[in-house]
Amino acid sequence: MGSVWGNALKISIFGESHGNGIGVVLDGFPAGVPFDEDFILSEMARRAPGKNKQSTARSEADRPRILSGVYQGFSAGTPICAAIENTDTRSGDYKDFTSQPRPGHADFTGSVRYHGFNDPRGGGHFSGRLTAPLTFAGALCKLFLRSKGITVGSHIQSIAQIQDTPFDDVALTAGTLEALRKQPYPIQNPRAEAAMLAAIEEARLDGDSVGGVIECAALGLPAGLGSPMLDTVEGRLASLLFSVPAVKGLEFGAGFGFAGLRGSHANDPFYRDADGAVRTETNNNGGVLGGISSGMPLLFRAAIKPTPSISHPQETLNLQTGAVEPFAVKGRHDPCIVTRAAPVVEAACAVALTDLYLEGYGYARTE
Numbered sequence: 001m002g003s004v005w006g007n008a009l010k011i012s013i014f015g016e017s018h019g020n021g022i023g024v025v026l027d028g029f030p031a032g033v034p035f036d037e038d039f040i041l042s043e044m045a046r047r048a049p050g051k052n053k054q055s056t057a058r059s060e061a062d063r064p065r066i067l068s069g070v071y072q073g074f075s076a077g078t079p080i081c082a083a084i085e086n087t088d089t090r091s092g093d094y095k096d097f098t099s100q101p102r103p104g105h106a107d108f109t110g111s112v113r114y115h116g117f118n119d120p121r122g123g124g125h126f127s128g129r130l131t132a133p134l135t136f137a138g139a140l141c142k143l144f145l146r147s148k149g150i151t152v153g154s155h156i157q158s159i160a161q162i163q164d165t166p167f168d169d170v171a172l173t174a175g176t177l178e179a180l181r182k183q184p185y186p187i188q189n190p191r192a193e194a195a196m197l198a199a200i201e202e203a204r205l206d207g208d209s210v211g212g213v214i215e216c217a218a219l220g221l222p223a224g225l226g227s228p229m230l231d232t233v234e235g236r237l238a239s240l241l242f243s244v245p246a247v248k249g250l251e252f253g254a255g256f257g258f259a260g261l262r263g264s265h266a267n268d269p270f271y272r273d274a275d276g277a278v279r280t281e282t283n284n285n286g287g288v289l290g291g292i293s294s295g296m297p298l299l300f301r302a303a304i305k306p307t308p309s310i311s312h313p314q315e316t317l318n319l320q321t322g323a324v325e326p327f328a329v330k331g332r333h334d335p336c337i338v339t340r341a342a343p344v345v346e347a348a349c350a351v352a353l354t355d356l357y358l359e360g361y362g363y364a365r366t367e
Contacts, residue, residue: 003125005240008358011137011351015086017122017129023083024133026069026140028358031077033144035070043139046181046343047132049334061087064136075140082136086129099320102329104308106245108319128245128337131344138347141354148357150220152350153177154342155186157301159212160199164192167215169253169283169299174219186342204335207311207328211246212338214302214345218353221287223278223295225356232291233298236356240348241302246337247345249303253286268296298353304341309333 004012008028015022041063048062062084069080098120101107106126110118118124142152151174157164165188180186187193196212203210226233234252241247251257258266261284268280268289280296287298309329316327334340 005243006351006355009141009351009355011134013130013133013137015084015130015133016119016124017086017127018124019086019119019121021083021085022130022133023064023081024137026080026137029069029075029077029080029140029354030144030358031075033075033140033147035066035073035075036143039143040064040136040139043135043142043343043347044132047135047340049340061085062132064133080140082133084132084136100316100318100325100327102308103314103316103327104305123245126245131244131347134244134351135343135347138343138350141350142346144354145218145350145357148220150218150353150357151177152216152218152346152353153181153186154214154216154346155180155188156196156338156342157213157215159196159336159338160203160210162192162195162199164196165189167217167297167299169217169286169297170281172217172219172297172299177217177219185339200336200339203306207313209307209310209333209335210338211304211306212336214304214338214342216300216302216342216345216349218287218298218349221293221295221298221353222360223293225353225360226288226292227359228291233288233293233356234291234300237300237349237352240352241345244302244341244344244348246304246307246341247302248305250300252288252300254284255286255301258284268294293356298349300349302341302345304338307334307337 003014004010006028010027012025044062044064064082064084067081067083069076069078098107098111105123107120110124110126122129145152155164155167157166180188185193187196199210238250241250254261254266266284268282268284270278270280273279278295280294283296283299285294286300287294287296310333311328311330314327315324318325
């Protein structure tokens with residue numbers, strides 16, 4: 001089933017962008033994890049639309065309603081179901097897309113896959129709106145990982161080729177990740193932030209959009225997670241990260257940079273730190289060796305494509321007449337979704353790592 005993912009922890013995401021609501025079911029989530037509502041709502045707010053000019057004008061509260069699986073402030077160990085109501089929809093903006101598929105969208109492929117019976121409004125089940133329940137699931141998983149000493153965080157590495165200061169892949173701290181989480185724009189270099197926002201505004205005024213890269217890290221991950229060769233750490237993360245509609249590329253550690261290195265520069269030499277733990281002097285492999293976590297910071301980057309919904313003039317095929325015609329997307333859309341993608345990328349990472357952790361260590365209580 002295309003909307004169910006996981007082994008020890010299974011998540012199922014349901015709903016459509018302009019339906020009554022969207023939501024998620026988590027099956028296998030451990031009992032006894034404190035349900036920190038303030039933290040969960042703050043994570044939802046990081047992704048929510050309608051907060052600034054860099055975001056769509058669609059305004060949704062994105063407040064999850066817990067239907068099951070939480071009792072007296074703790075996870076009960078039974079399936080957790082959360083529903084999020086859709087309240088600000090304008091379905092009329094999407095009435096022509098079955099005959100005139102939008103460039104860069106799943107209007108055509110979705111119609112072929114589901115024989116025309118899928119809900120096309122706002123992108124339906126293929127919409128970025130479905131990342132809201134994924135963010136909720138990720139927030140819960142962050143709470144579980146926190147109880148194990150594991151922190152997940154990210155920053156905007158680039159927008160429109162404007163680069164932020166990259167993470168230190170050896171000495172990155174949980175304090176740095178927490179500080180970035182609280183920023184409206186998780187960027188380390190203020191000068192890069194100003195340039196990025198200017199590039200987004202320029203694209204917005206032109207009816208266009210820009211993409212970028214999210215750099216994500218997980219600290220405190222123990223060595224030994226992952227099951228090569230078909231169930232590796234990279235493979236599990238990738239399978240969930242590529243469910244995020246805008247993600248079109250991934251690299252771990254040095255990634256594609258490995259192609260230009262010699263082995264003597266690419267390898268990460270081992271040593272023991274002052275506490276006797278096995279570490280590596282460098283972290284070109286991003287905390288993964290042979291598909292198994294090494295105990296070093298897990299580090300990867302996700303490429304986010306420019307928002308395909310743009311008012312800039314384009315052309316598309318009219319499936320009814322067979323003619324290629326001028327086309328412009330109406331409605332409310334983000335000139336850059338990178339600014340809202342950081343919590344979504346983190347959420348996918350947290351869910352995948354929780355599944356890997358539960359596989360490796362079982363369902364021990366979180367005390």
